[in-house]
Amino acid sequence: MSDAVSALNGQRASGLVDLADAGPMGMITLRGDLGLLGGALGSVLGLSAPELRRVVSGEKGQVLWMSPDELLVVLPYAEAPGVAAALEAALAGQFATVAVVSDARALIRVSGAQARDVLAKLMPIDFADFAVGELRRSRLAQVAAAVWRDSADEWSVVCFRSVAGYAFEALATVAQPGGEVGLYH
Amino acid sequence: MLLLTCPCCGVSAEETEFTNGGEAHLKRFGPGSSDADYEAYMFARKNPRGVHFERWRHAYGCGKWFLMARDTMTLEVYGAYKAQTTEPPADIQAKIKARRPEWEGYK
Known part of the structure; x- marks a missing residue:
């Protein structure tokens, strides 16, 4: 049997937050x-x-x-x-x-104290009262995605496999140092 | 920009998360109906300047269709309700009447 490979193949990035492909x-x-x-x-x-x-x-x-x-x-x-x-x-x-x-899906883990600021740059969601264990389906820039909060500073984003590269690059771009917002902390 | 609340998942979100599906509460005229009825069903729309009942879909969210009463002139949203409804709920009609006394009613 062939080995399963996730769309992002273990890609990682760090900046204001740490982004990591969750793997298959x-x-x-x-x-x-x-x-x-x-x-x-x-x-x-x-x-x-x-x-x-x-x-x-x-x-x-x-x-x-x-x-x-x-x-x-x-x-x-x-x-x-x-x-x-x-x-x-x-x-x-x-x-x-x-x-x-x-x-058919890709899962990206977003972690760090500024995770809400980074996600809010791309998603039209009010993260102010977003509880641990809550989930929102919405859009991430131009593609559909769901986001949920695993713990205070750990978030998961799931999107379709075909747009995984777009979603990851969009997140990595808005998480570049120098783009701090400081809205949620 | 409209701020809408989906009656299916309770999320309040901005307009870009939803898609508009045109006028609500249309009565379908299919095969066997008169040409005039069919034409009206296909093409005639109220397109009012004021209170309007519309179909919307929470496209980026839960994916469900629902219906909504809003004002095309002031962009005020009077209320959203389930798609499985044949006419606007009484409380929404009463709210519209209170806000817009000159409104002629849903029919």
């Missing part, structure tokens, strides 16, 4: 009634369906709220097909879909 990550899109999906997630991963615009984290991975009928499960790359098969079995006969989208 397993991602599974679930669509259907969130109550139904939550039951399947509970039996397979021991995780519950997140509340509106929240992220649920556990030992086996994270579950992200994407829309009123869509969730994204983030977990280690190699585990995605197995977990997807188990979820499909748990949802058999129900009105829901399971799809492995690991190779």
Whole structure:
């Protein structure tokens, strides 16, 4: 089998914040009634369906709220097909879909005290009251992206694989030293 | 710049995160209808200077369609509501009436 390579292939950059490609990550899109999906997630991963615009984290991975009928499960790359098969079995006969989208997405980790300033340069989001464990889908410059806060200074950005280079370069550009904003700290 | 609140995910965001989908509450006239009805359904739009009911999609966010009442002249947003609604909710109609007493009503 060929080795999986993420779109950014481990690229890193630092400036006002540290940017890092998360590498190949397993991602599974679930669509259907969130109550139904939550039951399947509970039996397979021991995780519950997140509340509106929240992220649920556990030992086996994270579950992200994407829309009123869509969730994204983030977990280690190699585990995605197995977990997807188990979820499909748990949802058999129900009105829901399971799809492995690991190779269709890119995940960028943004860390540093100025992460909110850097993200706010590209995303039309008010980061002032953005809590840990919260998620927002929006745009990053000209492409769709979702951002969530893992801890006080650690953020994750997920976008489509085809625009990963654009998203990373845009973030690296606005994170260049000299471009401090000082809005959020 | 409009600041809109999506009724599906509760996010308040600026206009660029949304796309406009034209006039809302159109009654469809399909095969078997008269030419006049079909033409009106396809092409005739109110295009008012004032209160307007529109379809919007939270394109960069949750991806859901919803409906919204806003004013094309003042850009005031009266309220957004679910797409699965056949006519504007009474509370939004009452709010419009209070803000714009000369408004002739939704029909």
